[in-house]
Amino acid sequence: MIPELGHFALILALSLALCQALLPLIGAQRNDATMMSVARSAATGQFVFVAISFGCLTWAFLQDDFSVLYVASHSQLSLPTPYKVSAVWSAHEGSLLMWILILAGWTLAVARFSGDMPQKLVSRVIGVLGLLSVGFLLFALLTSNPFERLVPAALDGADLNPLLQDPGLAIHPPLLYIGYVGFSVAFAFAIAAMISGELDQQWAKWTRPWTTVAWLFLTMGIALGSWWAYYELGWGGWWFWDPVENASFMPWLIGTALIHSLAVTERRGLFKSWTLLLAITAFSLSLLGTFLVRSGIIVSVHAFASDPTRGFFILAFLGVVIVGALALYAWRAPSMDSSAGFALLSRETFLLLNNVLLVVATTVVLLGTLAPLIVEMLNGGKISVGAPWFEVAFLIPMLPLIFLLGLGMHTAWRKQASDSWIRVLRIPAIIAVVLGIVIPLLFYGRVSVMIAVGCILAVWMVSTALVLPLRSWRREKGTAGITRSTLGMSVAHLGMGLFVLGATVVSSFGMEADRSIRIGESLELAGFEFELRELRQVQGPNYSAIEGVVEVRDGGEFIGTVRPQKRQYLVQKNWMTEAGIHSSLNKDLFVALGDQLGDGVWSIRVQYKPMISFIWIAAFVMALGGVIAVSDRRYRVPVRGRQDANDVVAEAV
Amino acid sequence: MLRYFMPLVVIIVLLVFFYKGLGNDPGVLPSQYIGKPAPVFELPSLKDASRTVSNADLKGQVSLVNIWATWCTGCRAEHGFLMQLAEQGDIPIYAINWRDRRDSALSFLSQLGDPYVASGFDEDGRVGIDWGVYGAPETFLIDPDGQVVYRFTGPLSDAAWQREFVPRIEELRQ
Numbered sequence: 121m122i123p124e125l126g127h128f129a130l131i132l133a134l135s136l137a138l139c140q141a142l143l144p145l146i147g148a149q150r151n152d153a154t155m156m157s158v159a160r161s162a163a164t165g166q167f168v169f170v171a172i173s174f175g176c177l178t179w180a181f182l183q184d185d186f187s188v189l190y191v192a193s194h195s196q197l198s199l200p201t202p203y204k205v206s207a208v209w210s211a212h213e214g215s216l217l218m219w220i221l222i223l224a225g226w227t228l229a230v231a232r233f234s235g236d237m238p239q240k241l242v243s244r245v246i247g248v249l250g251l252l253s254v255g256f257l258l259f260a261l262l263t264s265n266p267f268e269r270l271v272p273a274a275l276d277g278a279d280l281n282p283l284l285q286d287p288g289l290a291i292h293p294p295l296l297y298i299g300y301v302g303f304s305v306a307f308a309f310a311i312a313a314m315i316s317g318e319l320d321q322q323w324a325k326w327t328r329p330w331t332t333v334a335w336l337f338l339t340m341g342i343a344l345g346s347w348w349a350y351y352e353l354g355w356g357g358w359w360f361w362d363p364v365e366n367a368s369f370m371p372w373l374i375g376t377a378l379i380h381s382l383a384v385t386e387r388r389g390l391f392k393s394w395t396l397l398l399a400i401t402a403f404s405l406s407l408l409g410t411f412l413v414r415s416g417i418i419v420s421v422h423a424f425a426s427d428p429t430r431g432f433f434i435l436a437f438l439g440v441v442i443v444g445a446l447a448l449y450a451w452r453a454p455s456m457d458s459s460a461g462f463a464l465l466s467r468e469t470f471l472l473l474n475n476v477l478l479v480v481a482t483t484v485v486l487l488g489t490l491a492p493l494i495v496e497m498l499n500g501g502k503i504s505v506g507a508p509w510f511e512v513a514f515l516i517p518m519l520p521l522i523f524l525l526g527l528g529m530h531t532a533w534r535k536q537a538s539d540s541w542i543r544v545l546r547i548p549a550i551i552a553v554v555l556g557i558v559i560p561l562l563f564y565g566r567v568s569v570m571i572a573v574g575c576i577l578a579v580w581m582v583s584t585a586l587v588l589p590l591r592s593w594r595r596e597k598g599t600a601g602i603t604r605s606t607l608g609m610s611v612a613h614l615g616m617g618l619f620v621l622g623a624t625v626v627s628s629f630g631m632e633a634d635r636s637i638r639i640g641e642s643l644e645l646a647g648f649e650f651e652l653r654e655l656r657q658v659q660g661p662n663y664s665a666i667e668g669v670v671e672v673r674d675g676g677e678f679i680g681t682v683r684p685q686k687r688q689y690l691v692q693k694n695w696m697t698e699a700g701i702h703s704s705l706n707k708d709l710f711v712a713l714g715d716q717l718g719d720g721v722w723s724i725r726v727q728y729k730p731m732i733s734f735i736w737i738a739a740f741v742m743a744l745g746g747v748i749a750v751s752d753r754r755y756r757v758p759v760r761g762r763q764d765a766n767d768v769v770a771e772a773v
Numbered sequence: 774m775l776r777y778f779m780p781l782v783v784i785i786v787l788l789v790f791f792y793k794g795l796g797n798d799p800g801v802l803p804s805q806y807i808g809k810p811a812p813v814f815e816l817p818s819l820k821d822a823s824r825t826v827s828n829a830d831l832k833g834q835v836s837l838v839n840i841w842a843t844w845c846t847g848c849r850a851e852h853g854f855l856m857q858l859a860e861q862g863d864i865p866i867y868a869i870n871w872r873d874r875r876d877s878a879l880s881f882l883s884q885l886g887d888p889y890v891a892s893g894f895d896e897d898g899r900v901g902i903d904w905g906v907y908g909a910p911e912t913f914l915i916d917p918d919g920q921v922v923y924r925f926t927g928p929l930s931d932a933a934w935q936r937e938f939v940p941r942i943e944e945l946r947q
Contacts, residue, residue: 397780404784439788446781453777494790715880723876 123188126176127267130217133169133224134257136162140227141250144243148315156243160231163246166253167224174221177266178208187273190214190266196279196691198662206290207280212430213266215293219410220256222294222301223249230305230330237326244312245305252304255437263430279691282663288348296341296368300406302334303371306378307403310396311445314452324386324395329750331382331399335375336746342368343739351699356632356710356727358735361510366489367409370482374402377478380471387533390460390468393453394475400449404442405482410434412489463535470528477524480517488513522577522620525613526584548587552580564629564730574624581617585610608749615741622734632727636717646728648709649673653681655722663687665698668713668722672702684713684724708732811838811913811921812903816893819870819878826893830867831915835945837866838913839889839929840901842873843881845909851928852885858934859888864942868892871901871909914938916945 140162147155177190181204186192194214195207209215227249234242260266283289309327313319345368350358359365378398384391462468488510530544556576560567567575589610592602602610635643642651653669665687672680682700689696702709707730714723815827831838839855841848859866868889870878875894882892895901904913914923923941925933 393777401780435788435791438791442784443781443788446784450778450781490787490790715876717876 122176122179122183123185123267123269126173126180127265129169129173129176130257130261130267133166133173133220134254134261136166136169137250137253137257139250140166141247141254143247144250145247145315148240148243148247153239156239159243159246159250162250163224163227163231166250167221167228170217170221170224174208174217177214177217178205180267181205181208184277185273186275186277187270188266189268189270192270192274192277194277194280196277196662198690199277199280199285200661202287202290203280203285206284209293210280210284213260213264215297216256216260216264217266218294219297219301220253220260222297223253223256223304226298226301226305227253230308234326240316241312241323241326244315245308248308248311249304252308252441255441259430259433259437263433276691279662279689282687282689282696283352285662285689286348286352288344288352292341292344292348294341295337295344299334299336299338299341299375300368300371300409302330302337303375303399303403303406305330305334306399307445310399311448314396314448314456317452317456319385319392319396319456321386321389324382325754327399328379328382328386329755331375331378331402332746332750335372335379336743338368338372338375339739339743339746342372343736343743347736350732351701351710352696356699356712356725356729358626358732361488361507363412363489364409366485367405367412370485370489371402371405371409373478373482373485374398374405377475377482378402380474380478384468384471388460388462388468389458390462391472391475393449393457396449396453396456398475400442400445404438404445407434407438407441462533465531465536465538465541467528467531467533467536470524470531473524474521474528477517477521481514481521484513484517485510519573519577522581522616525616526580529584529609529613530587544587545584548580548583551583552576555579560625560628564625568628571624571628574620574628578617578621578624581620582614585613585617604752605749605754608745608747608752610745611748612742612745615738615743615745617738618734618741619738622731622738625731626729626735629730630728630732632725634714634723634725636721636723638720638722643724643726645726647675648728649676650709650711650724650726652722652724658685660687662691663689663696666713668700668711668724670700670711670724672709672711682709682711684711686713686715703733705733706731807921807924809921810919811915812900814869814893814895814900814903816869816895816900819868819875819882819892819894822875822894826867826891828919830891831919833917835864835917835942836915837864838915839866839868840871840904840906840909840911840913841868842871842909843877844873847928848910849885851910851930852888854929854931854934855888856886857931865890869895869900869904871895871906872898914941 139158143155143162144159147153147158179185180188180191181195182201184191184195184197184204186195190211190213194210195204199207207214209218227246230242230245230249234245306327309323309330313323342365345365346358349360349365350356378395381391381395381398385395526548527545531541553576556579557567557572559575559579560571588602588606592607595601631646633643633645637643637652639652639654642649644650649672651671651673653671655666655668658665658667665685667683667685670682670684671678672682680702682702684700685698687696687698697712699710699712701711707728710727710729712725712727714725717723811828811831813828815825818824818826855866858864866889868891870892872895875896878892878894882889893900898906904911910926910928912925912929913921914925916922922945923937925937
């Protein structure tokens with residue numbers, strides 16, 4: 121009964137989404153306030169019914185209702201309860217439902233926090249979001265119904281893929297989806313602006329915080345995914361340029377470009393058509409990501425079940441949304457651009473370069489991801505673009521980007537005087553060159569051109585990012601301090617610097633060794649000694665494992681014990697590697713148990729990963745920068761409230 | 774003006790590619806080697822690196838060549854059926870262990886059973902490329918002259934076996 125209720129709620133949500141899409145859009149066209157007023161309540165109703173549907177599916181998982189096909193295929197009686205919940209979004213049908221829920225959630229947030237926006241704009245934005253909801257609800261109901269029954273019911277489920285039984289992966293998809301789907305808001309704002317033909321600086325001010333929030337969730341989602349791959353896949357890498365990873369990375373790159381382009385549109389009223397194009401592209405790439413993952417068109421290590429009918433539906437949906445949006449763009453954008461001049465040495469120039477380089481970087485990733493597909497279709501045989509290609513090609517736009525970023529932060533809008541510019545940047549430049557060479561030499565004993573370039577750029581970014589906050593901190597009270605916007609920008613750039621530092625150091629100085637080892641023997645790597653003390657059987661709730669107890673010593677001094685495991689899950693019978701990681705701020709020591717090679721002999725993989733934790737810390741610092749930026753006063757004070765305040769002031773005067 | 778149309782043109786071209794790509798279902802894509810001799814290969818044996826597995830092993834009998842790897846879930850799924858097939862002993866199954874690690878492959882076979890007459894160890898995937906392997910698992914049916922008769926992509930099951938392989942094998946043996 122509960123699953124049928126969930127199915128029914130989904131159908132009701134579709135009807136409400138249709139109302140939410142059509143009435144406000146038509147109303148805005150006809151200037152009909154009654155029709156437009158439907159927008160907010162329909163959006164709320166749609167959210168409620170999607171939430172009920174999602175709740176029903178979760179309930180089916182918690183109740184072990186194996187008469188539901190989706191539950192029977194992705195859960196099991198002895199699965200720990202938190203994973204029964206996360207199993208809801210572990211595969212296609214459920215994650216699609218979560219996508220729909222998050223889209224409805226964003227729409228609700230727009231409906232709720234748009235009190236100061238003109239009714240026409242709100243109606244159009246909610247209407248466009250409604251159209252997207254209709255598409256996804258149809259997709260779920262027609263091709264991927266999560267409530268399909270299994271007759272006769274199974275006695276026990278097939279279990280959740282053991283790879284996914286992990287706290288990191290339980291929260292990675294929701295964060296990632298909040299980010300992905302969040303770009304739909306910027307997309308809806310762009311479509312609304314193009315329908316009305318009006319795009320002013322106020323529009324950019326409304327669009328910006330939504331974009332930043334989506335971006336910061338995407339940042340955290342990607343970082344968590346990378347962290348998960350690092351410790352769960354047992355290879356010790358943190359980014360594999362896998363198509364699915366790329367699918368989340370491309371919207372991030374374009375989203376980053378969009379945030380910067382919106383800054384220009386808000387402050388100077390420039391780059392309007394460019395901002396629109398980026399808003400469309402960011403969301404299109406999110407959709408493309410879904411398409412690539414779900415259709416099976418590109419082979420990936422991420423094993424989402426692929427199905428050609430689903431692929432066809434997504435492709436058709438993708439076509440309607442993107443072609444529609446870009447056709448509207450081709451028609452409307454030419455009349456929306458405004459021209460205002462800016463000097464060559466101005467912040468506008470640097471933000472333009474930022475945008476160009478980020479778009480080039482995205483193109484590199486897109487080409488690398490699609491190359492196997494396109495070459496194959498042109499009958500060029502099969503080629504495979506691997507990590508080495510990406511690592512080189514991606515650096516070409518990224519190195520100048522990082523260098524210019526430090527300059528751009530300290531360049532004024534419109535026109536920057538070059539002498540004061542040099543005065544500000546002189547000190548960070550000196551610090552960067554000195555520390556960039558000293559750090560690797562001092563801590564790791566060697567330096568090469570590439571290592572120095574990476575470290576210098578990283579320190580350059582960190583030091584230029586610190587200039588404004590430090591200056592504001594030293595300033596006497598009473599003078600205007602730094603705005604939250606500026607502080608947020610500085611913090612996000614600081615995070616980027618930390619990331620470059622971590623990535624450079626770990627890829628330059630990381631070490632690994634594979635050995636076979638007996639109990640009582642030890643091996644050495646990078647000055648650390650790893651001794652296999654014992655091997656024992658461990659029983660988990662739904663797996664049994666062999667656990668190695670490995671003692672780690674640094675120059676004879678005991679620093680910790682790690683317990684890598686080989687787990688065999690009882691239902692699916694596959695073996696999983698659970699790495700043992702001794703983690704500290706400046707390094708990770710990573711031990712993974714391999715296979716039993718003979719009596720008492722085990723293969724073991726040991727890795728030394730200096731500063732790898734910086735990569736994830738950096739991502740959260742970047743996200744924190746986003747949080748600080750959206751908390752800026754000008755986004756919090758609604759126009760009406762500010763006017764009231766002005767009135768009060770005027771009266772007082 | 775033209776520049777505002779560029780994104781539209783680009784995306785339409787991309788969508789056409791995707792549409793064609795969608796039609797390229799790997800399951801129905803025939804091997805370019807069908808009716809031709811199987812690509813030449815000579816690989817170290819998985820179990821004993823001093824020995825090799827090559828086209829010579831396939832000559833004179835109807836045989837299967839199964840491309841598999843331990844990291845591929847589809848291979849685990851079909852493994853039970855391959856074991857069953859091997860127990861019937863009707864047709865020899867040769868394997869190319871594709872882009873895998875020797876130790877994991879050996880422990881896989883020791884845990885789940887070894888249905889193969891012999892396994893070649895294709896560590897860097899070169900032979901996989903020669904054979905036009907799209908993704909593991911794939912199974913090729915080879916005739917006594919060493920020619921490719923049929924290529925099956927995805928995990929083998931009894932149903933697929935009865936439908937696709939049995940009639941072809943009977944025809945070959947007449």
